[in-house]
Amino acid sequence: DIQMTQSPASLSASLGETVTIECLASEDIYSNLAWYQQKPGKSPQLLIYYANSLNDGVPSRFSGSGSGTQYSLKINSLQSEDVSIYFCQQNYDSPYTFGAGTKLELK
Amino acid sequence: EVQLVESGGGLVQPGASLKLSCVASGFTFSDYWMSWVRQTPGKTMEWIGDIKYDGSYTNYAPSLKNRFTISRDNAKSTLYLQMSNVRSEDTATYYCTTRTTSFDYWGQGVMVTVSS
Numbered sequence: 412d413i414q415m416t417q418s419p420a421s422l423s424a425s426l427g428e429t430v431t432i433e434c435l436a437s438e439d440i441y442s443n444l445a446w447y448q449q450k451p452g453k454s455p456q457l458l459i460y461y462a463n464s465l466n467d468g469v470p471s472r473f474s475g476s477g478s479g480t481q482y483s484l485k486i487n488s489l490q491s492e493d494v495s496i497y498f499c500q501q502n503y504d505s506p507y508t509f510g511a512g513t514k515l516e517l518k
Numbered sequence: 519e520v521q522l523v524e525s526g527g528g529l530v531q532p533g534a535s536l537k538l539s540c541v542a543s544g545f546t547f548s549d550y551w552m553s554w555v556r557q558t559p560g561k562t563m564e565w566i567g568d569i570k571y572d573g574s575y576t577n578y579a580p581s582l583k584n585r586f587t588i589s590r591d592n593a594k595s596t597l598y599l600q601m602s603n604v605r606s607e608d609t610a611t612y613y614c615t616t617r618t619t620s621f622d623y624w625g626q627g628v629m630v631t632v633s634s
Contacts, residue, residue: 445620454613454624455563461619498563502620506579509563 417510434499436480443503520544522625540597540614547595551617556610
């Protein structure tokens with residue numbers, strides 16, 4: 412199975428700040444990487460697919476990058492509504508595995 | 519608007535069976551692969567399996583393959599997850615999702631608690 416190591420596990424940032432979440436795959440996943448946002452008490456929502464493609468309706472302050480085994484999610488100008496858990500997930504090979512999540516809170 | 523509504527969860531005893539349903543609307547259900555994903559109380563996410571748009575092919579997480587079965591009824595726009603011989607570690611919120619390159623749309627989830 413492909414292991415997805417996500418960091419940090421938790422993150423505290425101020426409004427307007429830029430934050431970055433990292434995801435490391437145990438092998439090359441050829442950009443088959445998605446990011447999801449899960450707001451408190453809600454189901455996950457797709458933010459980014461194919462490592463850097465923004466899903467419809469997702470604010471442009473979210474961006475994804477990376478290749479090979481290393482990927483990142485960047486949130487510019489943090490807003491209060493961005494308080495969530497963020498998950499990375501590989502779609503390269505079955506079983507399709509997730510990172511452990513990053514809990515983003517406001518400072 | 520895409521809607522996925524899961525049902526069938528609840529409290530179940532270890533060793534029992536349970537069948538979850540997911541009714542889809544707002545898109546042509548028979549055109550889409552579908553998936554089940556679960557999330558434990560500790561927030562760990564686990565892919566359970568996929569089913570092809572016509573139901574002719576399924577793919578499962580190896581650890582669950584012998585106990586879980588995914589099926590669909592395109593005439594009813596409904597996805598199913600049959601769970602058998604459930605264990606305490608199956609306690610989770612179960613989500614149905616559409617499946618293209620990622621898990622695109624998610625239902626609201628249904629909780630399953632396995633306990634005696």
